[in-house]
Structure formats: structure tokens, C-alpha cells
Amino acid sequence: MKLFLNKLLYLIIMLFIISLISFLAINLAPNSFFASGSLNPNITEESIAQLKAIYGLDKPLYMQFYSWIIAIIQFDFGISFASGSMVKDEILTRIPITLIINIISMFLIFVLSLYLGIKAALNKNSFFDKFVNQLSLISFSMPSFYLALLGVLVFSITYEVLPIAGLHSVPNDGSLNYYLDFAWHLIMPITIIVFGGIGSLTLYIRSLTIEILKSDYIFFAKSRALNDRQILRYYILPNLYPPVITLLGLSLPGIIGGSVILETIFSIDGMGLLFFQSALSHDYPVIMGILIIGAFLTLIGNMIADLVLLKLNPNYDGK
Numbered sequence: 001m002k003l004f005l006n007k008l009l010y011l012i013i014m015l016f017i018i019s020l021i022s023f024l025a026i027n028l029a030p031n032s033f034f035a036s037g038s039l040n041p042n043i044t045e046e047s048i049a050q051l052k053a054i055y056g057l058d059k060p061l062y063m064q065f066y067s068w069i070i071a072i073i074q075f076d077f078g079i080s081f082a083s084g085s086m087v088k089d090e091i092l093t094r095i096p097i098t099l100i101i102n103i104i105s106m107f108l109i110f111v112l113s114l115y116l117g118i119k120a121a122l123n124k125n126s127f128f129d130k131f132v133n134q135l136s137l138i139s140f141s142m143p144s145f146y147l148a149l150l151g152v153l154v155f156s157i158t159y160e161v162l163p164i165a166g167l168h169s170v171p172n173d174g175s176l177n178y179y180l181d182f183a184w185h186l187i188m189p190i191t192i193i194v195f196g197g198i199g200s201l202t203l204y205i206r207s208l209t210i211e212i213l214k215s216d217y218i219f220f221a222k223s224r225a226l227n228d229r230q231i232l233r234y235y236i237l238p239n240l241y242p243p244v245i246t247l248l249g250l251s252l253p254g255i256i257g258g259s260v261i262l263e264t265i266f267s268i269d270g271m272g273l274l275f276f277q278s279a280l281s282h283d284y285p286v287i288m289g290i291l292i293i294g295a296f297l298t299l300i301g302n303m304i305a306d307l308v309l310l311k312l313n314p315n316y317d318g319k
Contacts, residue, residue, distance in 0.1 A: 004307065007303045007306055007307075008303075010299075011296075011299045011300070011303060014295070014299055015072075015292070015295060015296060015299065016069070018291070018292070018295045019068070019069060019072065019292060020065070022288055022291045022292070023064075023065050023068060023288065026284050026287065026288060027061060027064075055078070055079070055081070055285075068288070072292060075088060076088060077091070077285055077286075077288065077289035077292070078285040078288075078289070079285060080278075080283055080285055080286050081281070081282070081283045081284065081285060081286075082278070082281045082283045082286075083283075087285045087286050087289040088289070090274060090286060090289075091271065091274070091286075091289055091290060091293055094269060094270050094271045094273070094274045095270070095271050095293065097167065097268060097269065097270040098259050098263070098270035098271040098272060099297075100186075101186065101189060101190060101193070101259065101268070101270070102193075102259065104186075104190055105190050105193040105194050105197065106197075106248065106252075108190070108194045109193075109194055109197040109198050109201060109248075110201075110244070110248060112194065112198050112202075113197075113198045113201035113202045113205055113244075114205060114240070114244065116132050116135075116136075116198065116202045116205075116206075117132075117201070117202045117203070117204070117205025117206040117208075117209060118205060118206075118209050118232070118236065118240070119132075120132040120133070120202070120206045121205075121206045121207075121209035121210045121213065122209070122213075122228070124210060129206075132202060132206070133203070133206075135199075135202075136198070136199040136200070136202045136203045136206075137199065137203075138199070139195050139196060139197075139198055139199025139200075139202075140199035140200050140203070141199075142196065143196075144192060144193070144196045144258050144261055144262060145261045145262075145265065147192045147195060147196060148188075148189070148192050148261070148262055148265045148266065149265065151188050151191070151192055152164055152165075152188075152265070152266075155188060156188075162184070162187060162188050163184065163185045163188075164266075165265075165266050165267035165268075166185060166266070166267050166268070167182055167185045167186075167268060167269065168181060168182060168185065169181050169185070188266070189262050189263075189266050189268065192262060193258060193262065196258070197251065201244070201247060201248075201251070204243075204244075204247060205240060205244060208239075208240060208243060208244075209236060209240065212235070212236055212239050212240070213236075217235060218231065218235055218236075221234075221235055238312070241309075241312055242309050242312060245305050245308055245309055245312075246305060246309065248305065249301055249302040249304075249305030249306070250302070252297070252298045252301040252302065253294075253298050257294075258272075259271065259272035260272035260273075260275050260276055263276075264276045271290055271293070271294075274286065274290065275287065275290045278290070
């Protein structure tokens, strides 16, 4: 309970700091929605002043920040400059698909990296170990946007086996065919996220497993005639879970941030694409809302990772 309360307090403090930094960065930006050409070019200065008053932008900066913090507490991110709709509604409409893609991707990254890293370590210097090393290095060094464009070129344009963009090719009639089509559209973006994410984690797990295999307790386990499956279950995995789960928690920002690129390339109507469109149009309320939601999800992910570690190791202090 103490760890949970400490993490909750940490989450609140970090959200406040992130809100402050994001707010200052947005307000220090050299251009704004009202001066970016997004409005009618014939609009008068008086009309712009009225719009700023409606959005509260005519107030001093500290009062704007105070109003922003109060609004966040009430889960109110204001009104979009571009669409005129509530930012909260736009985010709630887009966030489910982003969460689906990232949760599935993180699960697959965890499972595949664990399997490849452990098997490579158990078969050190074998053909499989060398193959995993080369695959991991390619994964680690190749940018996700390049992989996405390469995937579209090969699988969507050249061979036409996977959809090029979007989430649906059939109308939403609630049938099994509709959901299968939805899953079919997710294959390429999820595959690219997973391939881009397994490289560093696989190499880390392989290195950690090799060190575990050199430990005295592994030698003692082998002297007791334990087979490989028992050694894996009772000695290797329990020592791997804590650092791997911690690393996954730290990888959350990169995975969520990568959604901006992939959702834009594949025209997936998620939070990443919304962020990209809002950045182009200088729609600051939407940008601020997405930044806060993204930070909140990242902090929640890290808190969950710490609570899982506490479950695995009751002596874990969260430091």
C-alpha cells in the first residue's frame, strides 16, 4: 500500500510538471493557430481578439495555466481550434485503436523477446544464436518509418497481400467478416512495431540469461540433476522477469510515440494521427490534451510494472 501511495503521489507530481513544461513550450512556439493561415485570410483583428477572448487566450499566462490545471482535474481539455468540438470527445473517439495496437504490440514484444533471447542464450554460438543476433541488430538499427514504407511497398503495392492503409475495407455490419477485416488491416502496423521493438530487448534478455547461467545457483541446480525445463522455470525466468518488466515499462514512451509515425503512414484514425494533424494546424488544445493523456498512460504503465514487480518480489521497494 505504501508503494502504491508513493507511486500515486509521484504520478500526480509528474503530471503537473509535464503539464507545466508542455504549456510553456506551446505558448513559446513561434507561431499560433490564429496567425498560421488556418483562419479566413480576410478576418479582422477585432474578430481574432474576440476568438482569443472566447478561448481565454487574452488572459495573463499564469491565469491561463491555472485555468488549464483546473480543467485537467475535471477531465476537460477545452475546445478544438480547428473543429470546434470538445477535445475530450475527439481523444476518446481515437484512443481505443491506439491502445489496442500498443497493448497487442507490447504483449508480442514481451513474449517473442523472451523466447528468442532465452533460446539464443541456451544455444550460445549456435546458428540460431547468430541468426537472433543479426535479426536483433537489424531490428535495433532500422527506423520504424522506413520499415513501414518498405512494408507498404512490398506487401501492399508489389504483392498486394495486405491492405495499404486504413482499418476497414467492408462496412460495419457487426458480422465476423467485419472484425476479420479489421484484424487483417492491423497485421502490418503491429508487425512493424513488434519487429522494431524486439531487437534491443532480445539482446538484453540474451545477455542477462548468459550471466544467469554462469551463476552458482545454476551450477547447484544442475548438480541436483534438474532438467533444462526445471532450471528455466525455477531459476532463469524468476530472475529475468524483474529487469525485463522494468525495461518494458521504460519503453512505453517510445512505443506510444511511434504511433504518431505509423498511424500517419497507414492512415489509422488513432491518437497518433490526431496529434500529427493537430500539430500541422497548430490546434494547441488538442496537442496539449494528447500530451497529457500520453504522459498519463506512460506513468500508469510504469506504475503497473512496479506493482507487478512487487507481486513477484515482496521485498521490491520501487527504487
